[in-house]
Each structure stands twice: as structure tokens, then as C-alpha cells.
Amino acid sequence: MNIEDLIFTILISILVGFFIVVLFTKEIEFATTIERIDSEIDAMSFASDLMENLSEFTGVIKKEKIDNLQIETGCNGIIFVDLERNVNWSFGNFSNHSFSLPFLIEESDNTYAAKVIFLVK
Amino acid sequence: MSIIDLLFLIIIFSILILMISYSYEKELSEKVADVYNNNYNQLMLISLLSYKSKILNRNFFELIGILLCTNDTFLSENLNHEINEILMRFNKENYNYILYSQSKSGLIWIYNKQAKVCLKEITLSSIDIELPCSEKTQILLGTWPNSLNVKEEC
Numbered sequence: 001m002n003i004e005d006l007i008f009t010i011l012i013s014i015l016v017g018f019f020i021v022v023l024f025t026k027e028i029e030f031a032t033t034i035e036r037i038d039s040e041i042d043a044m045s046f047a048s049d050l051m052e053n054l055s056e057f058t059g060v061i062k063k064e065k066i067d068n069l070q071i072e073t074g075c076n077g078i079i080f081v082d083l084e085r086n087v088n089w090s091f092g093n094f095s096n097h098s099f100s101l102p103f104l105i106e107e108s109d110n111t112y113a114a115k116v117i118f119l120v121k
Numbered sequence: 122m123s124i125i126d127l128l129f130l131i132i133i134f135s136i137l138i139l140m141i142s143y144s145y146e147k148e149l150s151e152k153v154a155d156v157y158n159n160n161y162n163q164l165m166l167i168s169l170l171s172y173k174s175k176i177l178n179r180n181f182f183e184l185i186g187i188l189l190c191t192n193d194t195f196l197s198e199n200l201n202h203e204i205n206e207i208l209m210r211f212n213k214e215n216y217n218y219i220l221y222s223q224s225k226s227g228l229i230w231i232y233n234k235q236a237k238v239c240l241k242e243i244t245l246s247s248i249d250i251e252l253p254c255s256e257k258t259q260i261l262l263g264t265w266p267n268s269l270n271v272k273e274e275c
Contacts, residue, residue, distance in 0.1 A: 008125070009124060009125065009128075012125055012128045012129070013128060015128075015132065016128045016131050016132055016135075019131070019132050019135040019136070020131070020135065022135070022139070023135045023138060023139060026139055026142060026143075027138075027142065030142045030146055033146050033150070034146070034149070037149055037150065037153055040153055040157075041153060044153075044156065044157060044160065048160060051164065057167075058167065058171055059164055059167035059168035059169075059170075059171050060168070060171045083210045083211075084210070099157060100161075100213075101160070101161060101164050102161065102164050102165045102168050102211040103164065103168050104168045104171055104172055109173075110173060111171065111172050111173040111180075113168070113172065113207050113210040113211060115211070
């Protein structure tokens with residue numbers, strides 16, 4: 001092997017090394033994304049079940065049900081936000097990643113526009 | 122096969138794996154976003170129709186029924202204003218919305234950005250309703266992100 005071949009082989013090896021590092025980094029990112037998507041799907045399914053149970057398919061949740069809510073699993077945390085009266089009720093721990101769903105709070109024969117924020121594990 | 126050929130093969134293989142991972146990740150994220158958007162839209166429409174209005178102390182579902190049967194101008198103005206306020210509260214950040222329903226005598230048409238949209242390009246929810254005047258119609262609610270340039274006609 002002459003000197004030119006040696007330099008060429010070294011350059012190609014550096015390039016391959018670079019691609020392998022990029023590949024590993026991207027694969028780790030990919031695994032993290034898949035894990036996040038899995039958590040999101042779990043949380044969405046939990047959110048859907050919870051909202052159906054609380055509102056019985058009407059989109060309206062009685063205020064007492066929120067007061068007496070016991071959250072056991074499915075999400076890191078849940079925040080019910082009354083958008084009209086600017087009050088909220090929080091349950092569980094908090095994280096940065098979240099998604100929300102709209103609903104109505106029913107109290108004393110009135111309804112108030114609200115959102116429930118699910119904080120994903 | 123020389124060492125150079127082998128190294129080139131490794132590079133091509135790496136690029137292929139990266140491309141496959143990226144497209145799979147993108148497809149999966151889009152599917153999850155679709156499920157979420159559909160779910161959100163449906164809940165937004167159901168909750169909106171159940172909202173108890175200050176007008177006649179009835180919910181929006183009943184009031185839309187009355188409006189579509191009577192085409193009352195006073196009711197139309199007040200109802201449009203109230204529904205728009207609740208839609209703005211429910212709406213996701215950086216999203217647009219359009220609510221539409223029509224009968225032989227009345228119309229309800231509320232939007233925040235675009236009066237006409239190609240329905241195939243947006244997230245759409247609908248509810249079939251029977252009006253007090255024994256007519257059947259649909260209430261449609263469409264939403265789409267600000268970043269999406271939606272055509273007026275398909």
C-alpha cells in the first residue's frame with residue numbers, strides 16, 4: 001500500500017466512523033421518540049377513558065366529580081382548567097410534555113368552558 | 122472485496138437505516154397527531170353543543186335548532202357571538218376553526234380566519250341533528266393549524 005492509498009483509507013475510515021456515530025445518536029433519538037409516542041398513546045387512551053367515565057359521553061363534567069377525583073395511573077399529572085373563571089384543580093406530578101382536551105364544567109345548573117391538561121410520563 | 126469497498130458499503134447501509142428510521146418516526150408521529158386531533162375536535166363539538174347559553178337559558182344544541190328553523194336575526198347575531206367566544210376558548214393555540222350548519226330556512230357559519238375551506242384537508246367532526254321543525258341536518262366543526270395553507274376549494 002503506498003502513501004496515497006493509506007491517506008485515502010484513513011479518510012474513508014474517519015467518514016465511516018462519523019456515520020456510525022451519527023447512526024447511533026439518531027437511533028438513540030429514535031428510541032426516545034418511540035418511547036414518548038408509546039407514553040402518549042397510553043396517556044391518550046387513559047384520557048379518553050377518564051373523560052368518558054366522568055362525562056358519560058356528553059362532554060359535561062359535574063364540578064363535584066372533579067373535587068372527588070382520585071387519579072391512580074395513566075399520566076404523571078392532570079390539571080382541570082376552568083377557562084371562564086380562571087381556576088384550576090391539579091392532581092399528581094408535573095412534567096413538560098402535555099396535551100389537552102376540551103370539556104364543560106357543570107356547577108349550580110351553569111356550564112363553564114374548560115380544558116383538561118394531561119401531563120405525560 | 123477491498124477494505125475501501127467495505128467502508129463504502131457501511132456508509133450506504135448507515136444512510137439507509139437513518140432514512141428508514143426517520144420516515145417510520147415521521148409516519149408514527151403523524152398518526153398519533155391525527156388520532157389526537159380527531160379526538161380533540163369531536164370533544165370540542167360535543168362540549169360546545171352542551172354549553173348552556175345565557176340566551177333563553179338553553180344549550181347551544183337547542184338554540185342552533187331554533188335558529189335553523191326560524192332564521193331569527195336577533196338570535197343569529199347573539200348566538201354567533203356567544204358560540205364564537207366559546208370556540209375561541211376551546212380552540213388549540215395557533216389553530217383555526219370553522220363551524221357550519223344549514224337548513225332550508227337558516228344558516229350558522231362561524232369561523233376565525235377563512236370562510237371557505239376544503240374539508241378534505243382539515244380535521245373534521247360532524248353531528249347529525251333533527252331540528253324542531255322536523256328537518257334533518259348536520260353540524261360540522263373543522264379545525265386546522267395556522268401553519269397549514271388550506272385551499273378554499275378542493
